[in-house]
Amino acid sequence: MKRILRVKADLHTPKTVSYNLHSKRGYEPQGTKAFVPLGTRLTKGLSRPEKAHQLRELAANSDYFIKPVSKRNQEIRKFLTQHGVRVEKIIEDLKNGTSLFEKEGAELGSAEGIRFFKRNPVQYTQKIIDLVARLIVLEVSHTHLHVGNIAITEKGDVILLDLSRATLAGTGKHRKSLRKIVEKIHQEKTTFIQSFVLYAFRTQHDRNPTESEYIEKARQIEDQIQERMFGLAKEWKLA
Numbered sequence: 001m002k003r004i005l006r007v008k009a010d011l012h013t014p015k016t017v018s019y020n021l022h023s024k025r026g027y028e029p030q031g032t033k034a035f036v037p038l039g040t041r042l043t044k045g046l047s048r049p050e051k052a053h054q055l056r057e058l059a060a061n062s063d064y065f066i067k068p069v070s071k072r073n074q075e076i077r078k079f080l081t082q083h084g085v086r087v088e089k090i091i092e093d094l095k096n097g098t099s100l101f102e103k104e105g106a107e108l109g110s111a112e113g114i115r116f117f118k119r120n121p122v123q124y125t126q127k128i129i130d131l132v133a134r135l136i137v138l139e140v141s142h143t144h145l146h147v148g149n150i151a152i153t154e155k156g157d158v159i160l161l162d163l164s165r166a167t168l169a170g171t172g173k174h175r176k177s178l179r180k181i182v183e184k185i186h187q188e189k190t191t192f193i194q195s196f197v198l199y200a201f202r203t204q205h206d207r208n209p210t211e212s213e214y215i216e217k218a219r220q221i222e223d224q225i226q227e228r229m230f231g232l233a234k235e236w237k238l239a
Contacts, residue, residue: 010147011038014066017055018162020068032162034062056148060110062103064197068164069099076166085134086159088151096132104162105151105159114203116152128196129157133228135160137236139169141185145192147199193221 014033036058042051051203059065063101069077069090077087081106106112117124128150135142135238142149143165151159201209 010062012036013038013040013060015040017059017062031068032059032164033066034059035064036062048070051076060107062211064103065101066094066098067101067162068097069093070097072168073163073166079168080138080140080160080163083134083138085131085138087163088158088159088161105153105157107161108147108150108152110185113152116154117200120156121200123156124152124158125155125200125221126167126224127152127156129224130228131158131160132192133225133232136185136189137229137232139182139185140179141167141169142188143167145188147197153195166178189225193218195223197221 004174015036016031018032040058042054044059046054063173080087088101088104090099094100099147106116108114108117132148137147142160142163144162149161151161153159167181169185197214198208201207201213201217
């Protein structure tokens with residue numbers, strides 16, 4: 001009996017942990033699925049924020065994911081890789097518009113990610129700045145860029161996660177909305193800087209920054225991203 005119970009506990013099944021926000025209902029069922037222990041259930045009676053928190057915990061504890069990957073998404077992934085952006089690696093195309101991914105590194109906001117970041121905050125910050133600058137110069141809108149969609153490894157690598165809703169300005173059906181996408185990219189940069197400054201300060205100092213500390217740190221990050229953008233544009237001969 002003990003043998004049967006142990007084997008059953010080792011079984012994992014895909015469970016939806018996030019949705020694509022495209023349908024009239026506000027989501028599509030074909031979102032990200034994490035492999036969780038068989039029989040896993042969310043606590044009943046949760047509020048929406050509490051449910052979202054439990055789903056994030058399930059995702060954080062999963063080593064494998066099934067995610068929708070469109071043709072556009074494949075093109076953007078290839079484009080970013082060619083320009084030095086490390087994206088999460090597909091280990092198998094499931095031939096139904098989805099692919100199997102294996103977890104690499106740890107999300108910035110996870111306990112493991114925070115532990116990695118604390119060891120060398122300057123190195124990770126510079127690599128994250130480089131990542132954001134590359135997205136802007138390449139005119140790629142992630143559409144959901146935050147600390148939960150960036151993973152870091154113990155060796156110092158930075159990995160961009162969840163490109164399911166990413167768009168590339170000036171390509172395909174998005175060509176006519178070039179200006180809107182570019183504007184959105186810069187809005188994403190501002191929003192990301194705000195969240196990253198809070199994350200970095202809390203991680204390093206175990207408290208929130210004062211208003212003056214926040215403004216100063218945000219300005220420094222903004223200036224460093226801008227400087228790296230100029231460097232990349234010159235390197236790629238786009239200036």
